[in-house]
Amino acid sequence: HDFGMRWGILQVQNVDKPLYRGTYHCFQSIVRQESMFGLYKGIGSPMMGLTFINAIVFGVQGNAMRYLGQDTPMNQFLAGAAAGTIQCVICCPMELAKTRMQMQGTGEKKSKRKLYKNSLDCLARIYKREGLSGVNRGMVTTLIRETPGFGVYFLAYDVLTRSIGCEPDDPYMIPKLLFAGGMSGIASWLSTYPVDVIKSRLQADGVGGVYQYTSIADCVRQSVRREGLRVFTRGLTSTLLRAFPVNAATFATVTLVLLYARGVEEGPKDCELGPPNTAHHTQLPQQTQASSL
Secondary structure, X not given: OOOOOOHHHHHHOOOOOOOOOOHHHHHHHHHHHHOHHHHHOOOHHHHHHHHHHHHHHHHHHHHHHHHHOOOOHHHHHHHHHHHHHHHHHHHHXXXXXXXXXXXXXXXXXXXXXXXXXXXXXXXXXXXXXXXXXXXXXXXXXXXXXXXXXXXXHHHHHXXXXXXXXXXXXXXXXXHHHHHHHHHHHXXXXXXXXXXXXXXXXXXXXXXXXXXOOOOHHHHHHHHHHHHOHHHHHOOHHHHHHHHHHHHHHHHHHHHHHHHHHHOHHHOOOOOOOOOOOOOOOOOOOOOOOOOOO
8 A cells, every 4th residue: 555655754754854844845855856766665565465465355354244244334344453454464564665665765866875675675684684573573553553444444435335325327336436435545544543653663663773662652652752742643644645546446446346247237236345135135145235345
């Protein structure tokens, strides 16, 4: 989810000597100093992990809904939380590599000294130096972020698709799916963003061999003492600007692919996804709905 504008730098930069004043200045500075390619620094790690992460998230969420049986808002939250927890196995190392890759050579058009060649080399070097615990640095904060975050993600999508209605024969179905998906992404980030700031700082800590934080609590304590509570909103603007289109495209694409792959004419007359209703759709292995994929 995390390629594009390097919002992570806004979260971890030194408040006494900030490199960027805000989202627009960050974007402008990166293009001027590092060219357009600077906006995609660290893209290798997300590109490697995105396929697996989305497969895990939507696969686990759909199976969890079948296991839970009833398509209720609470079950949507629980199924999403389960999916968020399991995908952390890939998400945490991926985001660590992305953060470290983005940190090196910041502000330089051509880095004079590259510590990591690419995302795989980054993880390999971290593993060689720090072992498995190093590769999974920030795992606890990732779990704290992803578990409720994905619960809110699927819950919001379920509530929105039910509220606005989006039947397959609705001419505005696609715009509605895009809106529901985008707003779900925003709701998810708003619910867990402070945790993400701490996670980014912990994963950026140790670059160059110098460690500033001894634990999650120490990171929170030092961050609040130096910058106040506003530290928990650093980079929020760029995150939300990215969250809407990314999640709108993700949810709409998955929903439409499932609808047409299963055959809309055989499925129910709405686009919310839940457990099968055997009383009315015994011919289908799973009822096609958009909220429980």
